[in-house]
């Protein structure tokens with residue numbers, strides 16, 4: 320019988336059909352790739368901001384300016400930091416069936432972006448003093464390195480920088496999107512996870528950063544989501560082989576795209592450059608010579624380059640480097656899963672050295688600089704700057 324079944328062409332077709340069906344099912348079953356918010360509406364929304372005659376309690380850390388009482392836009396039971404900055408001991412909180420990444424918490428380990436709490440426990444230079452924190456930066460009034468053409472240097476300041484919206488980072492960054500939640504409308508219920516190669520809406524962009532491509536750590540381990548844990552479990556940042564010449568006229572590249580401010584080359588460094596342009600742009604013909612990183616992608620530079628490929632020679636050679644979650648490199652194509660090794664297409668990004676929200680070190684750096692970075696010191700091999708400058712610590 321068995322032999323007959325194997326050779327019977329009808330059975331073979333039936334078998335192949337079943338196989339194809341199972342395969343298709345596996346392909347289209349909602350898996351890790353979709354992480355839209357789930358759970359009963361009332362976990363996150365309140366229809367009247369009231370029950371039993373009193374305001375419904377909002378999420379957020381007690382005593383913090385973002386705790387609030389509502390009502391909030393989109394009928395929500397919290398503001399951005401209300402849900403994402405509960406100030407508790409875990410960096411990932413659960414409401415009903417949804418996990419919520421925490422950007423202000425007391426856990427010793429952080430998510431990839433860091434922890435805004437360092438601005439309180441350390442100093443203002445530990446991070447971005449978003450207005451939601453209620454603590455303007457005591458030193459900086461605006462974004463260092465902002466291109467001052469058409470007053471970009473006074474657009475986003477330490478007293479209007481927000482999580483999202485016109486003067487923020489997440490969502491649509493345009494006047495009519497307002498501040499905060501309206502700029503994200505639809506993103507949470509439409510969130511796309513994993514490999515994000517299209518980035519033409521807030522929900523399918525990397526971490527709701529409109530226009531930014533990347534891989535959101537696709538780990539199957541729920542407690543490792545939103546983190547760069549190690550060489551096998553981490554996000555992948557998108558990088559380019561050259562930064563553009565940023566500006567508003569002539570052959571320069573503008574950041575005003577499709578009714579929002581966006582990273583013009585879809586990279587994470589191009590995103591940071593929408594506010595800190597002079598630290599990223601090539602020095603264009605119309606610029607003063609002190610602006611930008613220099614006029615080409617070869618050494619010598621006048622500012623540390625980003626969006627350039629790390630050359631496969633000298634101390635930078637692939638053979639000398641390993642992938643380090645501490646100093647993550649970007650990649651010139653967005654992979655489907657985390658690449659565990661250094662490659663010849665690795666790119667320096669702003670996030671190779673900086674956290675995005677806040678870190679435990681001055682200048683929002685990922686490691687103790689200058690402290691641990693001693694030329695010829697021989698002590699910090701393979702960490703921090705030495706992840707790429709592999710020979711500079713050699714005694």
Ligand code: HEC
Nearest residue numbers: 356357358359360362363393417500503504505506507508
């Ligand atoms: C785990 C939290 C959570 C749950 C549960 C939740 N929502 Fe939302 N919802 C949000 C957040 C956050 C926003 C606002 C930000 C955004 O639009 O991305 C939102 C926005 C909305 C919006 C406006 C934007 C849009 O996507 O259309 C509607 C309508 C909405 N929710 C309806 C619902 C309904 C109905 C339910 C229950 C079936 C529900 N939500 C459950 C978090 C949640």
Ligand code: HEC
Nearest residue numbers: 354363397398399402417419482483489499500510526527
């Ligand atoms: C009612 C609670 C709630 C509020 C308010 C809320 N969020 Fe969220 N947010 C969530 C939940 C739940 C998730 C996780 C959804 C998921 O797994 O994709 C999330 C995920 C995110 C993510 C990660 C998306 C990703 O790709 O992994 C970002 C970024 C984010 N929110 C930003 C914001 C910002 C900015 C605001 C304010 C404008 C905000 N959220 C307001 C509940 C909320």
Ligand code: HEC
Nearest residue numbers: 443444447448456459461462476477487591594669673683
């Ligand atoms: C929407 C504009 C905006 C974007 C986008 C932006 N920044 Fe900033 N950044 C600012 C402003 C404003 C300040 C000064 C206020 C502050 O530090 O709180 C600042 C300060 C900083 C500082 C100095 C912190 C301190 O207090 O000394 C660093 C480092 C930094 N940004 C890095 C980055 C990186 C890396 C990115 C991309 C992941 C980025 N920024 C994206 C606006 C922005």
Ligand code: HEC
Nearest residue numbers: 617618619620628629630646648667671688703704706707
């Ligand atoms: C992710 C990799 C990476 C990290 C981390 C890194 N660098 Fe670099 N750095 C490079 C690359 C690539 C170049 C350009 C080399 C070239 O093309 O000649 C460079 C160039 C330099 C240069 C020389 C610029 C020139 O004109 O040639 C200095 C100085 C420098 N880096 C210092 C540092 C310091 C200090 C740190 C730590 C705060 C650091 N780098 C961290 C990759 C990195």
Ligand code: HEC
Nearest residue numbers: 463588591592595598599623625667668669671672682688
């Ligand atoms: C090689 C590591 C490295 C890279 C890559 C890097 N930075 Fe920095 N950044 C530093 C260090 C170190 C400082 C401290 C000041 C200094 O050494 O000039 C700093 C300081 C800053 C500051 C604070 C300046 C001030 O006036 O307080 C900002 C803002 C900043 N970086 C933004 C960026 C942005 C945006 C990018 C990407 C375009 C970037 N950085 C890429 C290492 C780096």
